[in-house]
Amino acid sequence: MSTKKPAAPMESPDPLDSRENQLLAIARHLFAQHGYDRTSLRDIAEAAKITKAALYYYFPNKDALYDRIVLESIQLLYDQVAAEVAKATGPTARVRAFMEASARIQDSGRDRWIAGSNAFWQTAVDGQRMAALKLRDSYEGLLRQCIVDGIAAGEMRAVDPAMAGRLLLSALNHMPRWHKPGGKLSAAQVMQQFLDMLLYGLVLEEPAPPPARRRKAAA
Structure with missing residues (x-):
């Protein structure tokens, strides 16, 4: 008997979509629920109610699915955000545009986002892995350049752009772990609040130094 947990509802593919796109939607859902490594072609065929031979007509192996679910998803993400x-x-407006657009994409395609993330960190052949890393670097580099431009324009403090980019992307990438679709706030609305906090801070004014530091300064 299978020990897999009941799956959450799958994002409904467009009824006019091709059979191939419907199979991709099923594969994305399973990868999002169980991970890339723990989902077999047999699992996808069973969920689609077709034979493995019929599935092979569209996707002869998992490498082909990796190309469609990871590489195409990151390229689509980059194109839409750019x-x-x-x-x-x-620059500050561009940082907001980057993060809010990414959150909207997460809202509209949660399975696509999680499946792509799961598969990105799991098994892939060397060529696919390098292609995925290159696409990811282009996406993250776009945000980093916005921060570099913000520093150069005097809109942002002279922070480490790579570190600042990681902080912003961490807020985005961890959102699917706790944010529920259909909740009080969309992912994009949550990101707007996050950006207000991250860009403008939580503290109203610089706090006074601890007593030990004040005594050392006085000496």
Whole structure:
């Protein structure tokens, strides 16, 4: 008997989608629920109610699915986010555009986001892994450049752009662990609040140094 937990509802594919896209939606859902390594082609075929031979017609192996679910997803993410960043005026506005566009994409395709993330960190052949890393670096580099531009323009403090980018992306990437679709706030609305806190801080004014530091300064 299977020990897998009951699956959460799958994002409904467009009824006009091709059979191939419907199979991709099923594969993304299973990868999001159980992980890339723990989902077999047999699992996908059974969920789609087709034979493995029929599935092989569309995807001869898991490498082909990795290409479609990871590589295409990251490319789509980059293209959509870059388009929104290009519309924004000023570095801070571009950081907001990057993060809010990413959160909206997460909102509209939760299975795609989680499945792509799961598979990215799991098994892949060397060529696929390098292609995925290159796409990811382009996506993260876009955010880092916005921060570099913000520092150069005097809109942001002279922080480490790579570290600042990791902080912002951590807030985004961990959201699916706790945010529930259909809740009080969308992922994009949560990100707007996160950005207010991350960009402008929580503390109203610089706190006084601890007593030990004050005594040392006085000496």
